[in-house]
Amino acid sequence: MEMKKRSEDVSRQSIKVAVIGGGSSYTPEFIDGLIQNYSEFPVKEVVLVDVDEGKSKLETVTALAQRMVATAGVPIQISSTLNRREAILGADFVTTQLRVGQLQARVIDEQIPLRYGCIGQETTGAGGFSNALRTIPVILDVCADIEELAPEAFLLNFTNPAGIVTQAVQQYTNVKCIGLCNLPINTQMQIAKMLNVKPEEVNTETIGINHLHWITKVLVQGVDRTQDILNLLSTGTDGDVANIPDLAWDQELLQSLGAIPCSYLRYYYMADEVLVELQKDYESTGTRGQVVQKIERELFERYQDENLTEKPKELEQRGGAYYSLVAVNLMTSIHQNRRDIQTVNVQNNGVIPFLPDDSTVEVNCVIDSGGAHPVQLSQPVSPAIRGLLQVVKAYEDLTVQAAVTGDTTSALNALTIHPLVPSFAVAKKLLQALLDAHGQWLQQFQ
Template sequence: MTTKELKIAVIGGGSSYTPELIEGIIHQYDELPVRDLFLVDVEAGREKLEIVGALAQRMIEEAGVPIRVHLTTDRKEAIRNADFVTTQIRVGQLDARTRDEKLPLNYNCIGQETTGAGGFAKALRTIPVILDICKEIEALAPNAFLINFTNPAGIVTEAVVKHTHVKSIGLCNLPIGTKMTIANMTNTDVSQVNLEWVGINHLNWTTKIQVDGNDILDEILHKLPGTKGLSVKNIPDFGWDRDFLRSLGALPCGYLRYYYMTDKMLDDELASLEAKGTRAEVVKKLEEELFALYKDPDLSHKPEQLEKRGGAYYSLAAVNLITSIYTNKKDIQTVNVQNNGVLPCLNDDVSVEVNCVIDADGAHPIQIESQPKAHIRGLLQVVKAYEELTVEAAVKGDYDAALQALMVHPLVTSVDTAKPLLDDILHENKKFLPQFA
């Protein structure tokens, strides 16, 4: 087994999530001997970077592992000769997310960070920055793997696949979170839970649930109505209709509530806006509390309050993936990769979120045993068309592609909505979207 000491660059290192990642790297150190950990952020994030970096240093000293932490705003320095580059960036920070969530609500459309018009706006801002990072990886660390956790993760993965030569894998905590929940529901160790995961990021269905080798999908679908806990912190945990689940024949991810329960979700968003603001505004307050904790010179572990932020199992997903590549483990994980025929109902060059075998060469998709039925395939193809158009719009600054992307999305109701909403998005994000100038 290789014993090469590793360099990992974390772009967006000043994120409130970073202590979660540090904890994972520490716990996995025996298998993943990280020597140099570069935390990099933009100048506007310098203060948070220094706070998080100091906490990371204390955590590492407490654990007694020989990892050197480097803090920098020089992205090229961080990337140069890295073995792994992780991205967890938010272009425009939480103020931009607040606009993403509020603007669609003005048009009676879902306002959400990764789904619908809000996710579209985020993608337009994010893709050009990610592609710039990829150019630097190609030049300075051509053998590095890019592990992207930045949302919308599937669209970002697709942009990287189509427009760069970087070895990239997109990551989401939803698959591992679902596995953990099923393990808890069945009082089983998570190692005995296997899922068949079909779809694209934040639009996916679990079509098989095996526990100890037995397929219990029907049992879970029968139990699910009224059951709490199969959602993430930023999505209301509305129960599923029993007849609907039976007819669906698959376990829908939490984000599918935006498509299957649009009216209820929109009403909830509008009520929350009045009562406590958008999710971004709630997160802003949470982050203020977290960074106040992070400043404590006596704190040398990840605080429990970080769980309220969302992103549960982030470090587990990220560190498991990096470790499996480094150790050539050949285990199965659910990640975002190029389709290449795994889902024949989608183009080969698009991103999908499916089970993959992970080894030293990256992620290798496992062929889906039974292809999606019409009721799943139809929604999947429509939202994938939106994603393809969004990548085209973001890369080229193409207004027509942007308009058609919004128009085809199921959560944007008509051209009378799509066009003024697009114009508002472009206006509000003008300084982040030079490609549309």
């Protein structure tokens, strides 16, 4: 009887979710997640908001979302607006999935580093740096609206580079912000597949920052299977992220680490090989951003089909697998006060002892109605992991400082110390090229 009463109480609560960047091709994935989980997370209202340049896409996505909920028979009210404040007013959850400068800015972020012999990627290295400089001021403006219009709301940040953007919010605002990425759950799914077990039977300990983390322990029904995964990875690839060259891990590297590197660590451990692959792609099919532009055109053609009433299969080509699962799981756990474990981006506060307390880290957290609370690590961090993590976190700290203040010295220092930028001379050229290319989005430097 008590459980039934709680269920009824939850269903009567009115939940509003505002989606900043609602015209994104990912939105149907998110709506599908809300539909599938409606019994546990009975959202009443979803407001999709975008900028003027995204009006057409916003209208297309809104119409599809409305068809999806109607076909599913769930009483979720879907609306859209170009007025961000209207969308945020009274929201319980705000999600951000925006891209400042849209996909063409991503393509530029990928192409410019390649011209200087550096890896170009939307979240890693010089490309991620450029993306962060454009994005952080916009996110902080969004947060100012949240502080005024929905001060109790949780901000779930999916906007890349997710860790750096989340750190800016946590350091410069009072918004209750949790950074999200689908990579940890992707890895969990991949491990389950490799071991032929159910994903819910897999528990991992994660340490690091967004797109630079290691799994130091894999438990399956309480049994440590870490070495089994390291052995399996040594014989093949993981293939779990569409936008990363799927190069085989070196067996000696894996065994020396004693930990499972996330896919993005290929950019660091295999920088030479990855650079060659990216340059080949650039000269043939184009950068990943250019490939995504083509996929998005095809997706929006599908979205416009009035007979389409569910997320299309083609959406899988876009990447971002399990995006909706990650977002909806987190919101549900907060709403239901579940106290389960999820891997998210939060303030460090001593969990990783060699990083600043106010740094944002990606670790296991207990999720309850108060948000995300980091779980203490079960074992010390090896020097091999610690060294790279400290350098890249220092780069992130400088990048946040540069994005907020417009200080070119901080920006130059950030690029100079990044492991994927070979020298100060190259850093200077990269910075100037990126500032020139994105001047309209980087007013803080003028």
